[in-house]
Amino acid sequence: MNCEEYREAITADPSYDGGAAHLSDCAACQAYRREILAFDKTIAGALTIEVPPLKMPALPEIETHKVVTLKPRSRIVSTWLAVAATVTIAAVVGFRMLATDIVYESLEDEILAHLDHEPAALVVSDKPVSDRRLNRVVPASIATVGHGAGLITYAQTCVINGKDIPHLVIQGERGPVTVLLMPDEKIDAAADLKGEHTRGVLLPVGEGSIAIIGNREESIAPITSSILKSVAWET
Amino acid sequence: MSSTTDAAARRTRFDDLVGGYYADMFRYAAWLSRDRAVAEDVVQESLLRAWKSLDSLRDDAAAKHWLLTIVRRENARYFERKRLETVDIDNLTGAQSALLAEEPDHQAEHMREAIFELEDDYREPLVLQVLMGYSTNEIAELMGLRQGAVLTRLHRARHKLKESMDK
Numbered sequence: 001m002n003c004e005e006y007r008e009a010i011t012a013d014p015s016y017d018g019g020a021a022h023l024s025d026c027a028a029c030q031a032y033r034r035e036i037l038a039f040d041k042t043i044a045g046a047l048t049i050e051v052p053p054l055k056m057p058a059l060p061e062i063e064t065h066k067v068v069t070l071k072p073r074s075r076i077v078s079t080w081l082a083v084a085a086t087v088t089i090a091a092v093v094g095f096r097m098l099a100t101d102i103v104y105e106s107l108e109d110e111i112l113a114h115l116d117h118e119p120a121a122l123v124v125s126d127k128p129v130s131d132r133r134l135n136r137v138v139p140a141s142i143a144t145v146g147h148g149a150g151l152i153t154y155a156q157t158c159v160i161n162g163k164d165i166p167h168l169v170i171q172g173e174r175g176p177v178t179v180l181l182m183p184d185e186k187i188d189a190a191a192d193l194k195g196e197h198t199r200g201v202l203l204p205v206g207e208g209s210i211a212i213i214g215n216r217e218e219s220i221a222p223i224t225s226s227i228l229k230s231v232a233w234e235t
Numbered sequence: 236m237s238s239t240t241d242a243a244a245r246r247t248r249f250d251d252l253v254g255g256y257y258a259d260m261f262r263y264a265a266w267l268s269r270d271r272a273v274a275e276d277v278v279q280e281s282l283l284r285a286w287k288s289l290d291s292l293r294d295d296a297a298a299k300h301w302l303l304t305i306v307r308r309e310n311a312r313y314f315e316r317k318r319l320e321t322v323d324i325d326n327l328t329g330a331q332s333a334l335l336a337e338e339p340d341h342q343a344e345h346m347r348e349a350i351f352e353l354e355d356d357y358r359e360p361l362v363l364q365v366l367m368g369y370s371t372n373e374i375a376e377l378m379g380l381r382q383g384a385v386l387t388r389l390h391r392a393r394h395k396l397k398e399s400m401d402k
Contacts, residue, residue, distance in 0.1 A: 059283070
């Protein structure tokens with residue numbers, strides 16, 4: 001490592017602890033490091049603005065008994081009783097009402113809103129989900145997902161329009177790309193999906209549809225192509 | 236457990252989470268929007284959204300990242316609605332000026348002005364790194380960028396600040 005490389009690294013990240021061998025032999029870089037650390041203290045001081053007292057907004061009442069899917073596991077209720085309660089409630093009020101009180105104007109709106117509900121899914125990662133998890137979220141009875149789909153780093157069963165659907169995240173060129181497989185959500189025509197920082201497509205596929213959404217800089221077309229080649233409904 | 240108790244427990248959980256991260260939420264919103272009044276609006280909307288979707292947060296240890304992600308999206312929504320233009324530092328509103336003139340410390344004020352003038356793409360990762368203690372990897376995750384892009388932006392941000400401070 002030379003002076004230029006070291007200074008570039010520590011300017012980008014003052015906590016950088018590489019280049020120890022270079023640093024120990026270079027007085028100029030030692031001085032530069034001290035300067036950067038002092039500079040960052042000034043930045044931190046400037047950023048630490050005064051915070052006004054917390055004013056909690058009027059929070060709407062949430063019907064907690066409807067949030068059955070996320071009850072703590074430690075509850076002293078037998079599994080069968082819990083399942084029975086879930087099925088009963090679901091039959092009465094419908095899965096759509098279970099998930100949220102919000103009624104969306106369109107499937108597109110619900111899909112975009114769904115991305116906000118699971119921000120933890122949208123992370124850059126090089127760690128694929130296990131085959132076991134993928135098979136559990138996308139059972140053969142729903143669809144098969146081939147290896148050409150891309151690097152799948154997240155798989156979760158979610159509810160869209162009252163139906164359980166597989167929610168996958170694939171790593172794109174510019175970040176994570178959300179893929180929602182909706183085998184029972186038949187639509188007449190493709191639609192564009194446009195969020196604040198996202199864009200994508202909702203495509204009719206057989207008797208269902210697939211939504212593919214990435215950040216605005218992502219090139220969706222190649223991902224769409226590989227998804228369409230890799231996913232097959234089991235119908 | 237009755238639904239009343241469930242509701243109370245849910246509210247307690249929410250208050251605990253928000254109490255721990257409210258200052259981070261406000262400062263992040265303030266530096267994203269560069270406007271204290273806008274930041275207050277964004278945080279209010281973020282709190283509402285967080286309250287409604289609290290049950291999607293499965294691990295409270297991830298609450299800070301979750302809340303800041305909501306603030307980031309609410310800020311984007313706010314500006315999409317308002318379609319605000321680039322801020323001219325010589326023609327600021329009272330709320331914008333209030334962000335800069337916090338204390339009679341010339342160096343801090345000069346630095347705050349320099350940060351204020353940074354482009355959004357440079358200012359945001361800097362705030363996340365210096366103020367929120369995020370690693371470059373975590374910033375990349377939140378902003379949907381490659382880590383290399385984050386490092387480049389942070390490097391340029393500090394260079395621009397140094398140039399401004401040396402003027």
